[in-house]
Amino acid sequence: MKSQQKFSPAFSFELFPPQTPQGIEKLRLTRKELAQFNPKFFSVTFGAGGSTRERTLETVLEIQTEGYNVAPHLSCIGSTRQNIRAILDKYVQVGIQHIIALRGDLPSGMAQTGEFRYASELVTFIRQEFGTVFHIDVAAYPEYHPQARSAQFDFENFKRKVEAGANSAITQYFYNADAYFHFIELCESAGLNIPVVPGIMPINKFSQLVRFSDACGAEIPRWIRKKLEGYNDDISSIQAFGLDIVTDLCEKLLKAGAPGLHFYTLNSAHLTSIIWQRLEIHSNLK
Numbered sequence: 001m002k003s004q005q006k007f008s009p010a011f012s013f014e015l016f017p018p019q020t021p022q023g024i025e026k027l028r029l030t031r032k033e034l035a036q037f038n039p040k041f042f043s044v045t046f047g048a049g050g051s052t053r054e055r056t057l058e059t060v061l062e063i064q065t066e067g068y069n070v071a072p073h074l075s076c077i078g079s080t081r082q083n084i085r086a087i088l089d090k091y092v093q094v095g096i097q098h099i100i101a102l103r104g105d106l107p108s109g110m111a112q113t114g115e116f117r118y119a120s121e122l123v124t125f126i127r128q129e130f131g132t133v134f135h136i137d138v139a140a141y142p143e144y145h146p147q148a149r150s151a152q153f154d155f156e157n158f159k160r161k162v163e164a165g166a167n168s169a170i171t172q173y174f175y176n177a178d179a180y181f182h183f184i185e186l187c188e189s190a191g192l193n194i195p196v197v198p199g200i201m202p203i204n205k206f207s208q209l210v211r212f213s214d215a216c217g218a219e220i221p222r223w224i225r226k227k228l229e230g231y232n233d234d235i236s237s238i239q240a241f242g243l244d245i246v247t248d249l250c251e252k253l254l255k256a257g258a259p260g261l262h263f264y265t266l267n268s269a270h271l272t273s274i275i276w277q278r279l280e281i282h283s284n285l286k
């Protein structure tokens with residue numbers, strides 16, 4: 001894999017919009033702790049069909065007021081062009097310049113009523129309506145999207161998003177670095193020269209990780225799954241083992257030239273901070 005590091009690696013932290021006053025307070029503390037690592041940006045997720053629309057906007061505005069760069073996620077499934085335009089107009093008005101453009105997943109049972117089918121259509125729409133106002137990130141799947149009919153077809157669809165105007169990509173999380181390296185090689189041979197930043201999921205609770213991984217198609221390698229299973233409810237052993245695994249993964253990725261890391265923090269600074277501190281110690285990263 002050719003190094004993707006044209007500049008020093010960029011780090012970002014993903015948050016979700018909290019639902020309760022306690023959640024809002026906790027997230028403020030989380031941000032305060034993570035901000036000391038000087039991330040390139042915080043991102044804030046967006047529920048498909050607009051289900052978190054107001055809360056995403058409120059969280060984005062609060063982070064912006066604190067003086068940090070923030071990139072809202074925007075998922076298009078179940079939405080109309082008018083809805084999406086209104087959200088983007090608001091972002092332009094408040095000076096947001098970076099969007100993570102996604103399809104999203106409708107909750108089961110909800111009918112597909114919107115005007116967008118795929119994230120590539122959202123990227124095309126943003127470019128048509130807003131030109132180059134926004135830096136657009138899209139999702140990438142080194143282990144392939146669970147609904148894709150083949151690996152090749154999924155990569156073709158990733159290519160469509162880049163050709164529609166995406167500037168960079170963030171991957172689904174993975175624990176197998178080779179899948180990422182292979183994906184980057186595919187990008188290189190297809191002439192896709194955008195940075196593809198690995199998404200990193202710290203390991204917190206085994207049952208939660210299994211649930212997420214089953215839903216999003218990320219593989220937990222057998223040896224990792226077996227070790228985690230063996231710890232039963234011993235959370236501190238799970239986290240200690242998880243920290244070793246994920247820190248090693250991050251080191252391997254950065255050493256091979258990954259252009260940064262995007263942490264799925266789940267609104268908690270604890271594990272991400274430890275991984276970060278270990279990376280600084282081991283690799284002198286700033």
Ligand code: FAD
Binds near residue numbers: 105118139173
């Ligand atoms: P797409 O790129 O549209 O791909 C979805 C599927 O459709 C793939 O199988 C692809 O191969 C296929 N496909 C694409 N184009 C075509 C075509 N033209 N014809 C046929 N098939 C096609 N979800 C949220 O709801 N909110 C979030 O905030 C959120 N943030 C995320 C952040 C990151 C970094 C990642 C990796 C995922 C995030 N997700 C989020 C999850 C994401 O929405 C889901 O994985 C969703 O199932 C796919 O979204 P996508 O943008 O990758 O879709």
